[in-house]
Amino acid sequence: MTKRTPPYSPEVRERAVRMVFDHRDEYTSQYDAIRSIAAKIGCSGETLRHWVRQAERDQGLRAGPTSTEQERIKALEREVRELRPANEILRKASAYFAQAELDRRFKP
Incomplete structure (x- = not known):
C-alpha cells in the first residue's frame, strides 16, 4: 500500500483553521466562515470543516479523540x-x- 502525500501542507491547514477561529465573529455562523475561507484557499468547505473540528478536539473544545x-x-x-x-x-x-x-x- 502506497502512502500518498496530502494535497495541503500542514502549514496551509493550520493557517486556514487559524483564519476560521480569528474571523468567526465577522460571519453569522462558523459554517459561513468555513465556506468563505475554504473558497479563498481552494479547498472544499467540508474539508476545512473537518480540519476545524479536529483542531477543536485537539484543543479540548470538542469531545472526541x-x-x-x-x-x-x-x-x-x-x-x-x-x-x-x-x-x-x-x-x-x-x-x-x-x-x-x-x-x-x-x-x-
Whole structure:
C-alpha cells in the first residue's frame, strides 16, 4: 500500500483553521466562515470543516479523540490485524503438536 502525500501542507491547514477561529465573529455562523475561507484557499468547505473540528478536539473544545489518540488507535488496529493471523497459526500448530504427542504416546 502506497502512502500518498496530502494535497495541503500542514502549514496551509493550520493557517486556514487559524483564519476560521480569528474571523468567526465577522460571519453569522462558523459554517459561513468555513465556506468563505475554504473558497479563498481552494479547498472544499467540508474539508476545512473537518480540519476545524479536529483542531477543536485537539484543543479540548470538542469531545472526541485528539490527533495523537487517533494515530495511536490506528497503530493498535494495525497491530491487531497483524497478530490475529499469527495467533491462528499458533493455535493450529499447538493443536497439531498436541495431537501428534498423543498419537506417539499410545502407539505400541
